[in-house]
Amino acid sequence: MELKYEVSGGDFTKAGYASSAVKKVLKKLSVDPKIIKRIVVALYEGEVNVVAHAYKGTISVDISPERIFIRIEDEGPGIPDIDLAMTVGYSTASPAVREMGFGAGMGLPNMKKNADELNVSSKVGQGTTVELITNLN
Amino acid sequence: MEIRKIVELLDAEIVCGADKIDEAVKYGFASDLMSDVLTLDSEGIMLVTGLTNLQTIRTAEMADITCIMFVRNKEITDEMKALAEENGMVLLECKYSMYKTVGMLHVAGLDPVY
Numbered sequence: 666m667e668l669k670y671e672v673s674g675g676d677f678t679k680a681g682y683a684s685s686a687v688k689k690v691l692k693k694l695s696v697d698p699k700i701i702k703r704i705v706v707a708l709y710e711g712e713v714n715v716v717a718h719a720y721k722g723t724i725s726v727d728i729s730p731e732r733i734f735i736r737i738e739d740e741g742p743g744i745p746d747i748d749l750a751m752t753v754g755y756s757t758a759s760p761a762v763r764e765m766g767f768g769a770g771m772g773l774p775n776m777k778k779n780a781d782e783l784n785v786s787s788k789v790g791q792g793t794t795v796e797l798i799t800n801l802n
Numbered sequence: 803m804e805i806r807k808i809v810e811l812l813d814a815e816i817v818c819g820a821d822k823i824d825e826a827v828k829y830g831f832a833s834d835l836m837s838d839v840l841t842l843d844s845e846g847i848m849l850v851t852g853l854t855n856l857q858t859i860r861t862a863e864m865a866d867i868t869c870i871m872f873v874r875n876k877e878i879t880d881e882m883k884a885l886a887e888e889n890g891m892v893l894l895e896c897k898y899s900m901y902k903t904v905g906m907l908h909v910a911g912l913d914p915v916y
C-alpha cells in the first residue's frame with residue numbers, strides 16, 4: 666500500500682496532518698500500537714521539520730507486511746552538516762517554531778531512536794530527504 | 803489516579819471528554835516542549851502544560867496521551883477542542899501556575915515518569 670501527502674513549509678496549522686492520517690491507517694491495519702507510536706512520533710518530528718525548516722515537501726509511505734518505509738522529501742535550504750544536525754541540542758529553529766513547542770534540537774535524534782533505520786541526505790540550496798524504515802516483525 | 807480526583811484536587815474545568823473522567827492516569831509529565839513529550843515511552847501519562855496551540859493536541863495524539871491539563875487558564879481554541887474530541891481525549895484546565903499544579907499532583911501521589 667502506498668500513501669502520499671503534501672506538506673507546506675511554514676504552515677503550522679496543518680503540521681501533523683499527514684502523521685495523523687498515517688496513524689489512522691496503521692490502526693486500521695492492526696499494527697502493534699507500540700510500533701505505531703514509534704512510527705508516528707518519528708514521522709511527526711519529520712513532518713514538523715519540513716514545516717519548520719523547508720519550503721514544501723512530500724511524504725510517501727510504503728506499507729508491506731514486513732516493513733514500513735517512509736520517505737520525507739523537501740525543497741528547502743538543505744542541511745550543510747548532517748552529523749551536527751543529528752546532535753541533541755543543535756537547532757537553527759526560529760522563535761516562531763519554538764513557540765510551537767519545537768526547536769530544541771531533539772527531533773532528528775528522536776527520529777533515529779524510534780526508527781529501525783534512519784537515512785538523511787541533503788543538498789544545500791535544494792532540499793533534504795529523510796528515510797524512516799520500521800520492521801514489522 | 804482517577805481523572806475525576808485530579809479535577810477535584812485542582813478545581814479544574816473539563817473542556818472536553820467529560821464522559822471519560824472515571825478513567826485513570828498513571829503518571830504525570832509537565833513540559834511546554836513538545837519534542838520532549840515525544841521522547842516518552844510510558845503509557846497512561848497526563849500531560850501538564852502551559853502551551854496552548856494545535857501542536858499540543860497533535861503531540862498528544864502521536865504520543866498516545868489521552869489527558870492534558872492546561873495551567874493558568876490559557877485560551878483553548880475550538881480547533882484544539884475539536885481535534886481533541888476527534889481523538890477521544892480529556893482536556894482539563896486549571897487556574898493554578900505550573901509549579902503549584904505539579905506540586906499538588908505530586909503530593910496527591912501522581913507518580914512522575916522518571
Ligand SMILES: Nc1ncnc2c1ncn2[C@@H]1O[C@H](COP(=O)(O)OP(=O)(O)O)[C@@H](O)[C@H]1O
Nearest residue numbers: 714718750756757758768769770771772773793
Ligand atoms: N528538513 C530540513 N531542512 C533543513 N534543515 C533541517 C531539516 N531538518 C532538520 N534541519 C536542521 O537540523 C536541525 C536539527 O533538527 P532537529 O533535531 O529536528 O531539531 P529542531 O527542529 O528542533 O531544530 C534544525 O534546527 C535544522 O537546522
Ligand SMILES: [Mg+2]
Nearest residue numbers: 710714772773
Ligand atoms: Mg525538528
